[in-house]
Amino acid sequence: MTTDSAPAAPLDSALAIVEAITSLAAADRLLLALDFDGTLAPFVDTPKSARALPEAKAALERLETMPSTWIAYVSGRPLSSLEIVTEADADALLIGSHGVEVRFGRDGVSLDLSVDEQDKLARLGDVLRALVEANPGTRLETKPVGYGVHYRNLESGTGEDIVTAASSAATAISDALTIRDGKDIIEFSVRGADKGDGIERLREYTDATAVLFAGDDLTDEDGFRVLRPGTGDIGVKVGAGETAAQFRVADERAVATMLTLLAEARAARV
Incomplete structure (x- = not known):
């Protein structure tokens, strides 16, 4: 497993993350909060x-x-999509739409969009749909409280123009949108929440004494x-890029190796 530390931490060896995972395995109440795409699953x-x-x-x-x-999946995907790709059962802990949607087992959370939010969402969809139709190679993803414009299939270097155009079109609808710039996607939401909010809710729900969160975006x-x-x-960044996580691993296979190590270490302790 190839690792190096994030800039904020002095540890920079594979041994460091092995020691951290071994220590984490002894937690009284352990929560694994994991991004899905690019972390557990290849794109x-x-x-x-x-x-x-x-x-x-x-x-x-x-x-x-x-x-x-406890295992929880924390994703930008809508819950409906996250349920499919994770093959989640009825008791799974899921955070979808970057923290906006929460499913703690069989108890869902209603979005209850206001009339104003519904109006903004409809108008946002109209302008972004027109943008995508005018730009072959882009794709519009409908989310519960917003939309994402994907541009991974565009020629290299042209995505920035799409981001600029989408941002301009969306902010003309409202200057109070939540905007997230991800890997080959720009997202707009009429309601704000993030993965940090989701992890805090998971921590409270499980009463976890230690949390492992891994993600790539x-x-x-x-x-x-x-x-x-x-x-x-423990925070684990997957792949390149500046990060606030303590540790870094190379790719999804390294995450799988890390989780296998954790399973073995925890089995020996619990």
Whole structure:
């Protein structure tokens, strides 16, 4: 497993993350909060076909059978999509739409959009749909409280123009939108929430004494910032880029290796 530390931490070896994971395995109440795309599952051209790597899935299935251990998926995907790709059962803990949607087992959370939010959402959809139709290679994703404009299939260097055009069109609707710039996607929401909010709600719900959060995208930085390293929390950045996480791993396969190590270490302790 190739690792190096994020800039904020002095540790820079594979041994450091192994030691941290081994220590985390001893937590009284352990919460694993995990991004999905680019963390557990490789990116694919058809989003609904994404699945976690078999090694990662096997490690998570083992961990979720252990006492005082919770697995949660924290994603920008809508819950309806996240349920499919994670193959979640009725008791799964899911945070969708960057924290806006929450499903704690069988108890869902209603969005209850106001009339003003519904109006903004409708107008936002109209302008972004027109933009995407005028720019082949882009794709509009409908989310519960907003939209995402994907541009991964555009020629290199042309995505910035789409981001600028989409931002201009969206802010003409409202200057109070929540805007997130992710990997080859720009997202606009009529209601604000982030992955950090989702992790805090998961921590409260599970009464976790330690949290592991892993993610690869810019939007995952909100999650890293709410972690409490002094109490045993661990943040793991997947791939390149500046980050607030303590540790970094190279890719999804390294995440699977890390989870396998954690499963083995926790099984020996609980």
